[in-house]
Amino acid sequence: MREEELRQIQTERLFAVLNRVYKEVPFYRILFDKHSLNPEEFEKPEDLRSYPFTTRDDLRKNYPYNMFAVPLREVVRILPSAGTTGAPIVVGYTRNDIYTLAELNARTLKNLDITKEDFVMITFHRGLFASAFGIQSGAELIGASVIPTNLEDPVKTLRILLDYRVTTLICSPSFAIWLAETLLNSELNPNTFMLRRVILCGEPFSEAQREFIENTLKVKVYNVYAVTEVFGPSVASECKARQGLHFQEDHFYVEILNPDTLGPVKPGEIGEIVVTTLTKEALPLIRYRTGDLTSILPKPCPCGSPFLQTERILGRLDDLVLFRGVKFHPGQVELLIEQITKTKVLWQVLLWREEGVEKILLQIAPSESIFSDSFSEQERMRKEIEEKLYLEFGIPIPVKFVEASSLVKEGEAFKKIVDKR
């Protein structure tokens, strides 16, 4: 597909989707009217710049189904946003959406030379459920043999990799690192594995981590970018050249915008990824602010793709914490602690890596009023917080009571999140 054809397709699809949401989604009709925008006058992709943004907050306010552009009986799959709790959001897919999702993922996997001869193991935990679904459908469309697992034990996973002759492993970066660490400490010889590539999805990772996984597991590591709200996995992905992410621009109109001025950035500058879905039927989104940061790569990729090419995901715009694929906001933790202790207390979340595995610890400095002499009373409260945290986020977060003086300070204020990963 040439650049010019791509622009034409984008224009056609943008016009259609803008008119569709104006007609079908009251939220957009009110929003467009408020900005006196008439989608019938939409002419070229640049016109989109005058359109308002959609945020995660809009999805929350319209929870559960108010952003859907089709009657619910046409929706065949509904995914609650696991992990990202607080006020929840919901995404839905029509039959065509599921087909498109599979196509997109198949395209990503085909670009990496995955064929029906391959054995693809897909292992994600709860927080990355949506990614697992999408990639699995793509791999099955190609005809590869898919092994979906929900194992958290790396020893067992290594066993499967070896015994099933898995050629491709698709998982989160932390899990791949954990697996590599486990392999180093085991008797297994990495050269006996059939594994050729590892595809990472769900969390950002560094080049050093990529190198570590590649050298230990003797594989090539590729990156796939997923946004659950937008579609799922394969919004963008790396090609074999591994020089950055290619956005699938025939299905998503992508803008990289300066978070402060909200104007487009020049190649090389860091900006926020803003996505408009072009083909999604159930939940089309106009200028959705993902909060993920990246920068446009100035040089075209050797693979010759006309699609927008960016650096890997460089970080988050907000202070959302990403831990083993589960996203949470510091405010959620604060609210939860307050509910149990009934007062404001000092707290701090520590994040670090131990042998490649992400670790988390919530430190709480109890104030006089809740400090109890009875050890068992204090222990009960600690247990209660841990339990609530687990129910809320779906991952175990250990809690420790400490002296306020031992919390890490930044200037005068206590930091809520100390990230040493």
Next chain:
Amino acid sequence: MLLLKGVDVFIGKLHILKKISLHIGEGELVTLLGANGAGKTTLLKSLMGLLKVANGEILYGRQPIHTLPTEERVKLGLVLVPEGKGIFKPLTVEENLLLGAYVRYSFFRRNEIKQSLEEVYELFPFLKEKRKQLAGTLSGGQQQILAIARALMARPKILLLDEPSMGIAPNLVKEIFLYIKNLKETKGLSVLLVEQNAKSALKIADRAYVLETGKIIYEGDAELVANNPEVQRAYLGRDLDREFPA
């Protein structure tokens, strides 16, 4: 191959086509669906230069053609088979066909035209049998094929078909659609098929656009369009949920 960029068309003061963007690739069969009065025929007429384009561009290859007169567009390879066939009933079949090559005609090229005629007869042998017959004596389906054959005489690169299934017996419709598909496959013609008979059109098309009150509200692979419940309800005259209530 053919590109429309933000085309606006008015008839009198009525805004009929609103910012139409559409493309037809080389050797692609694209169908344009829509209810009565959606603007399908208006779109074809503007493509041929029978209606003026108020805003926007029509590009053929890379050449803007929206200012060219109709006959120039035909010479470039843009040929329309109009709604209701538009054949000349008092003329014979062969005369009708020769008129199709009118823009190509010159004394030195008459052998070339003869050759085209033979080619067309080869494609549709029954026309050869009836070449001396008056066109008005043919059946509806045959007249439609004659209209398509006449268009082929102009050596089109893009064939525009306006409701070829209209007023034709259902069993013949199938045949005509097969011919259209054949033309695309054997001659590498690009085809824009405007239809109300969405079900048959989607079966042979590569891609489809759905036009509603002058706006394109859906674009996609024919298969996806056929699966889209909204399109099904509006243009395929069926609602799966009502057909098979849960």
